[in-house]
Each structure stands twice: as structure tokens, then as C-alpha cells.
Amino acid sequence: MDSYISELPTPMDLLINLIGTADGKDLESFMKINAEPVKVMIELMDRLSISKGCFISGRIGMPLTNKLFLASKQKAEEMIKKSRKNICILKPSLIYGDKPEVAALVPIIKAMSKLPGKANFKPIEVNQLAKKIIEECGKLN
Numbered sequence: 001m002d003s004y005i006s007e008l009p010t011p012m013d014l015l016i017n018l019i020g021t022a023d024g025k026d027l028e029s030f031m032k033i034n035a036e037p038v039k040v041m042i043e044l045m046d047r048l049s050i051s052k053g054c055f056i057s058g059r060i061g062m063p064l065t066n067k068l069f070l071a072s073k074q075k076a077e078e079m080i081k082k083s084r085k086n087i088c089i090l091k092p093s094l095i096y097g098d099k100p101e102v103a104a105l106v107p108i109i110k111a112m113s114k115l116p117g118k119a120n121f122k123p124i125e126v127n128q129l130a131k132k133i134i135e136e137c138g139k140l141n
Contacts, residue, residue: 005047014137016054017041022061022069030065030072038076042083052140053087054133055080059120060093060109088136094123 019037024030038055045053057077061069080087094109096102106123113121124132 005044008044008048010048012048012050014052014054015041015045015050016056016133016137018056020056020058020073022058022065024065024068024072027068027071030068031075034069034072035076035079038079041087042079042085045085045087051086052137053080053085054137055087055089056095056129056133057089057091058093059091086140088140090129090132090136091120092124092129093121095126095129096123097126 017037020034021030024033041053041055044050055076057073058069060066077089080089093113094102094105096106109121109123112118
């Protein structure tokens with residue numbers, strides 16, 4: 001970490017963690033990509049006196065690995081809560097942009113949101129998510 005800390009802009013008021021994937025093979029790979037960067041985020045916030053943060057979690061993963069994805073995101077959320085840092089957690093069900101393979105899932109997720117208990121399954125376009133991050137971070141103390 002020390003090798004790149006000097007390259008970061010200072011002062012920094014906010015740190016946003018966008019690192020993650022729903023495409024892993026096993027719990028170890030999901031933890032490495034979805035949870036381990038949260039440790040770095042928390043350490044950077046300490047070392048650089050960054051007062052606010054934002055973490056992008058998730059509500060659903062890919063078929064066959066959904067539980068592993070959610071377990072890794074839950075572990076990351078637990079680390080954030082335990083740190084007592086001023087970090088908002090956003091939990092989109094699906095983030096999409098111009099990739100056709102992801103965009104094809106949007107109608108399915110929207111249909112799922114109409115099922116009982118699935119009202120939070122709302123896909124969000126990447127530009128809308130960026131606006132939501134700005135909005136939510138503006139609410140942090």
C-alpha cells in the first residue's frame with residue numbers, strides 16, 4: 001500500500017469503493033475481490049484521515065454462485081460496520097451499462113421486483129448509480 005499512497009491526491013474528503021464482481025468461482029475468489037478491498041479502504045481512510053466513504057454492495061449475484069457473492073458482500077458490510085467509519089452502503093440488485101449480456105438481465109430483474117418480498121430487486125443503470133452515490137455521500141456527516 002505504501003508504494004501508491006504517495007500517488008493519491010490529498011486532501012481527500014471521500015473514498016468510494018467500486019471494486020467487486022458477481023462473477024467468481026468459489027468463496028475465496030469472491031472474498032478476494034469483494035471483501036478484501038474493504039480492508040484497504042478502511043486502512044486508507046485511517047492513514048489519510050478521510051472522513052467519508054461509500055461502498056457498493058449487492059442484492060443478487062449470478063446463477064449458481066449467488067450465495068457465495070452475497071456472503072462476500074455481507075462480510076464486507078460487516079467489516080464496514082465494525083470499523084465504525086462514516087461509510088454509506090448502497091445495495092443495487094443489478095448495475096448495467098452497455099454490455100448486452102448484462103442488459104439482457106434487466107427485464108428479468110424488473111419482473112422479479114413484482115414478486116412478493118422482492119421489491120428491492122431494482123436494476124440501476126451505471127449513470128443513475130453515479131448520481132445515487134453523489135446523493136447518498138452528500139447526506140454523510
